[in-house]
């Protein structure tokens with residue numbers, strides 16, 4: 001038998017690491033050994049399987065008497081998703097058989113994988129079309145239905161299944177040759193996915209990749225030209241780049257040295273400057289004209305682009321994160337000059353990490369005020385009853401969606 005495609009083999013490893021070890025897709029060791037095109041293909045395949053896990057398991061269950069070893073199951077899931085998406089049966093089945101044949105613990109399942117995938121190839125695609133849009137796991141679905149209602153959550157699940165388009169934030173003018181549309185908020189949405197580093201303007205640092213919703217917190221700060229701005233949780237740096245491009249004197253703070261390196265690389269590529277500080281936001285000192293607090297959170301607003309997220313953990317860290325968000329907000333307020341503006345933002349769909357943080361902070365700090373948001377690109381239904389903006393992946397469905405975010409503009413006194 002011939003060697004399996006490196007992308008399929010790496011995709012199975014990625015599935016093992018998410019579903020067995022609870023690690024994110026982005027940390028694949030095997031990925032580093034692949035050429036860029038194979039690396040991208042492995043990531044795409046693993047993401048496609050995770051988006052369709054519920055459907056794959058439903059189809060496979062019909063052909064399995066008992067659950068096999070997790071790695072064998074992941075090979076079957078990969079094969080099933082590819083076959084049901086129209087993949088050529090011969091290549092998919094023989095690669096999947098070869099992948100299990102390579103492992104000492106899994107080689108006994110060669111016959112099973114061959115037999116099950118042949119049955120899937122025969123009737124899977126017809127059955128697939130009848131299956132519902134995969135649901136979020138219970139730990140996340142329940143609080144989201146409570147917060148936004150069942151219909152909205154169904155819209156979010158459809159957005160998660162469809163994935164996210166690639167949005168760019170321009171440093172200045174739009175370079176020639178990019179194909180897509182400029183959104184009402186100013187981001188540029190690419191018409192097609194592909195290798196971004198090969199696109200016009202990348203090498204010159206004319207733009208950076210940033211979801212359209214993620215670009216809004218900085219826009220809420222308004223004109224920052226010449227102001228001292230603290231970007232309190234800065235890495236990988238999309239918002240630092242925006243602030244620097246708008247003429248702010250930026251201090252980009254992050255606890256992770258490794259992630260700050262990404263900020264440094266991004267600044268360098270785009271020819272922009274910021275002071276980089278590695279450290280704990282809770283211990284940082286200074287006084288700033290404006291502060292951006294893009295706080296660490298469950299990141300549940302980014303499931304469209306990180307389909308591993310609902311499967312890698314069960315939300316066990318959310319309580320810890322909620323406490324950290326409140327401490328960070330209190331500390332940020334102590335670093336804000338009188339009359340200065342602060343944006344609080346989280347890429348979470350859970351109100352405890354967004355709207356509730358602001359409601360509780362307003363109770364803790366009698367001198368804290370929400371500022372009105374007057375930008376003309378704000379759509380009425382984005383405005384939250386708690387003040388600020390609530391973005392959701394089911395918004396702008398006709399345009400390809402938005403990441404989930406909550407953001408509010410605050411001042412003291």
Ligand SMILES: C[S@@+](CC[C@H](N)C(=O)[O-])C[C@H]1O[C@@H](n2cnc3c(N)ncnc32)[C@H](O)[C@@H]1O
Nearest residue numbers: 233234235236237238239254255256280281294
């Ligand atoms: C949501 S991400 C920030 C994204 C970033 N603002 C951007 O637009 O690219 C949150 C960041 O908070 C950082 N972080 C977590 N705990 C921190 C702490 N105690 N002090 C400073 N940064 C922290 C993480 O390393 C992570 O990079």
